[in-house]
Amino acid sequence: MNGLRLLKRGTEQAHAEELPSLFVVSLPRSLSSLVYVAAARAVGLGEPTWTSDGEILNRDRVPRRLQSLAPADERFTLLGAAPDAFADIAGYLNRSALRRGFAYKDVVQPFVVSGWEGLRDFKVLKVRRDVAEVAYTMLKRQWLYPARAASVFDNHRWALVEGLVRAEAVLDALPGETVEYADAVFAHDPLEGALRRLYPDAPLAPLRYIDRSFVRTRRRLEAERRDSLVFRRLEWIVTAVRERLGSDEPREEIAEALS
Numbered sequence: 330m331n332g333l334r335l336l337k338r339g340t341e342q343a344h345a346e347e348l349p350s351l352f353v354v355s356l357p358r359s360l361s362s363l364v365y366v367a368a369a370r371a372v373g374l375g376e377p378t379w380t381s382d383g384e385i386l387n388r389d390r391v392p393r394r395l396q397s398l399a400p401a402d403e404r405f406t407l408l409g410a411a412p413d414a415f416a417d418i419a420g421y422l423n424r425s426a427l428r429r430g431f432a433y434k435d436v437v438q439p440f441v442v443s444g445w446e447g448l449r450d451f452k453v454l455k456v457r458r459d460v461a462e463v464a465y466t467m468l469k470r471q472w473l474y475p476a477r478a479a480s481v482f483d484n485h486r487w488a489l490v491e492g493l494v495r496a497e498a499v500l501d502a503l504p505g506e507t508v509e510y511a512d513a514v515f516a517h518d519p520l521e522g523a524l525r526r527l528y529p530d531a532p533l534a535p536l537r538y539i540d541r542s543f544v545r546t547r548r549r550l551e552a553e554r555r556d557s558l559v560f561r562r563l564e565w566i567v568t569a570v571r572e573r574l575g576s577d578e579p580r581e582e583i584a585e586a587l588s
Contacts, residue, residue, distance in 0.1 A: 345373030453505025
């Protein structure tokens with residue numbers, strides 16, 4: 330389970346195997362795969378050969394022949410709601426995520442990753458995207474699993490947003506460097522700056538993920554959201570959910586995840 334594919338290696342980066350491993354975390358649909366690949370290549374870190382884009386806890390990203398070795402098909406697992414599954418997934422991370430020379434990513438288990446003691450051994454890169462944008466892209470795909478972390482709202486849109494807001498809170502509380510999605514889609518500089526702060530002594534290869542195709546897609550998606558009444562409604566729901574949850578409940582969720 331610890332096989333690697335080295336994304337980038339050169340004479341000047343031969344020491345990358347000795348660098349602390351990187352863990353990229355974000356909400357789903359937040360440019361995390363592109364950021365992960367770009368970051369791993371820039372630093373010279375490896376990724377597991379048994380998954381795609383380093384997504385270590387997503388069974389759907391593991392080849393079918395190896396799925397029996399992957400963690401349970403869980404998403405947005407909470408310690409209070411499923412303590413055994415939570416502990417099993419954390420144990421899987423302990424066994425599978427090596428502390429030096431590698432890069433990993435997760436977008437489906439923010440509460441487990443945030444509560445995992447082993448994360449302190451990693452450099453953490455967080456990609457932060459507007460919750461309404463995340464909810465909009467997930468609704469289009471009928472990906473409603475963040476609602477499993479909801480405890481206040483039952484309506485599927487409101488519960489989806491609640492789960493995302495709670496997940497955002499635990500990710501924001503993690504130590505590490507944050508790259509804003511809204512900045513990273515326009516320039517490489519925000520990611521480069523974050524990597525230089527995480528790995529100040531490592532030579533970085535050039536970052537390349539923004540090209541003409543990327544820009545065309547970005548403009549199309551921006552225009553789609555701008556003209557969408559569904560997106561405007563989701564922006565309102567996010568504001569209402571934040572107000573309903575208040576300032577105390579998210580802190581309690583953070584405390585539970587980080588205890």
